[in-house]
Amino acid sequence: MSKLLDDVVGELSKLPGIGRRTALRLAIHMLRMEREDVSEMTAAIDAFRNNIRYCRQCNNLSDDELCPVCADSDRDRSVVCVVEQVSDVISIENTRQYKGLYHVLGGVISPMQGIGPSDLKIDLLLDNIAKGEIKEVILAISTTVEGETTQFYITRRLEGCEGVKVSTIARGIGFGDEIEYADELTIAHAIHNRTNVK
Amino acid sequence: MSKLLDDVVGELSKLPGIGRRTALRLAIHMLRMEREDVSEMTAAIDAFRNNIRYCRQCNNLSDDELCPVCADSDRDRSVVCVVEQVSDVISIENTRQYKGLYHVLGGVISPMQGIGPSDLKIDLLLDNIAKGEIKEVILAISTTVEGETTQFYITRRLEGCEGVKVSTIARGIGFGDEIEYADELTIAHAIHNRTNVK
Numbered sequence: 001m002s003k004l005l006d007d008v009v010g011e012l013s014k015l016p017g018i019g020r021r022t023a024l025r026l027a028i029h030m031l032r033m034e035r036e037d038v039s040e041m042t043a044a045i046d047a048f049r050n051n052i053r054y055c056r057q058c059n060n061l062s063d064d065e066l067c068p069v070c071a072d073s074d075r076d077r078s079v080v081c082v083v084e085q086v087s088d089v090i091s092i093e094n095t096r097q098y099k100g101l102y103h104v105l106g107g108v109i110s111p112m113q114g115i116g117p118s119d120l121k122i123d124l125l126l127d128n129i130a131k132g133e134i135k136e137v138i139l140a141i142s143t144t145v146e147g148e149t150t151q152f153y154i155t156r157r158l159e160g161c162e163g164v165k166v167s168t169i170a171r172g173i174g175f176g177d178e179i180e181y182a183d184e185l186t187i188a189h190a191i192h193n194r195t196n197v198k
Numbered sequence: 199m200s201k202l203l204d205d206v207v208g209e210l211s212k213l214p215g216i217g218r219r220t221a222l223r224l225a226i227h228m229l230r231m232e233r234e235d236v237s238e239m240t241a242a243i244d245a246f247r248n249n250i251r252y253c254r255q256c257n258n259l260s261d262d263e264l265c266p267v268c269a270d271s272d273r274d275r276s277v278v279c280v281v282e283q284v285s286d287v288i289s290i291e292n293t294r295q296y297k298g299l300y301h302v303l304g305g306v307i308s309p310m311q312g313i314g315p316s317d318l319k320i321d322l323l324l325d326n327i328a329k330g331e332i333k334e335v336i337l338a339i340s341t342t343v344e345g346e347t348t349q350f351y352i353t354r355r356l357e358g359c360e361g362v363k364v365s366t367i368a369r370g371i372g373f374g375d376e377i378e379y380a381d382e383l384t385i386a387h388a389i390h391n392r393t394n395v396k
Binding site: 002005011016022027030039040046048049061062068 | 202210215219227233238246265266283288
């Protein structure tokens with residue numbers, strides 16, 4: 001095989017979910033793209049990897065010291081939504097319903113993977129709360145074993161914060177999901193936490 | 199969202215099979231990679247896109263005027279295997295069974311997509327045959343409508359080539375495939391072209 005092709009296939013197949021076959025398909029596709037479009041793509045990747053920062057207030061990905069959400073004076077600074085990762089911020093922003101701030105933990109507590117509370121941005125969250133503006137903390141963390149552990153740990157740490165409400169996002173059957181295919185725990189929880197309609 | 203992140207997600211999601219969600223996952227993964235590894239990847243992509251050439255003899259992807267197969271003096275120059283695309287060359291090379299040369303058409307005849315015979319490297323194949331060294335042409339083209347059309351067209355063009363055998367690869371039930379799930383045409387063909395074992 002051509003060395004140039006072999007190199008690009010080798011590099012692309014290091015990415016998660018991309019095997020050698022997909023890498024080859026991507027490489028061949030790039031030959032059909034304009035050279036300028038390919039260099040725009042590689043330049044965007046390099047600029048991202050070399051210049052991206054973490055917001056000093058919420059740990060979200062950011063171009064500057066403060067991320068666009070923290071820098072936006074229209075956001076409600078009394079509510080903070082705590083999430084595991086940057087992609088959760090994007091998912092919640094896409095709903096266009098939430099107007100508060102975020103706090104990105106950067107993972108969940110996972111002894112199996114050697115991630116302890118000190119590896120997450122929990123102290124930063126408490127520092128922010130100590131400033132006094134925050135009145136509610138919404139925990140939007142996965143319901144995995146690691147997520148539940150993290151939620152439990154954060155709830156304990158927040159116990160001393162007077163005048164700060166702590167909530168978790170609602171659990172239940174998703175819109176469009178069929179009850180038949182939901183797991184027992186979710187169904188049981190959804191029935192227990194039923195909403196009155198009349 | 200951060201502009202740097204938005205840019206990289208936008209660029210990556212232009213690639214086939216990569217949506218915005220996958221692009222975001224790839225971008226986040228790149229943050230966990232070393233900066234040098236990311237620049238090695240982008241450099242490999244740029245080098246590939248800007249420097250790759252097509253072999254002047256067989257139209258395979260190549261670093262030089264001749265591709266590694268055509269340049270290899272150990273290959274059997276009396277046999278040429280005609281394939282649609284570069285990835286087919288790689289698939290056949292991976293078997294380590296074929297020792298002849300290749301000829302990459304660069305597609306198949308497809309009136310629907312506006313691809314006619316003149317868009318494929320068929321004249322180059324005939325020029326190569328005219329040099330007199332080639333004794334057999336193996337057609338390894340898909341059994342789609344477009345592939346069959348292309349095969350029919352090439353076979354017609356080769357009719358005038360005296361002393362050149364033309365064959366197509368065997369069709370039948372693949373190793374590991376179950377007869378139950380094979381289509382009727384393949385089963386019928388496999389029975390008709392049965393091989394004696396005793």
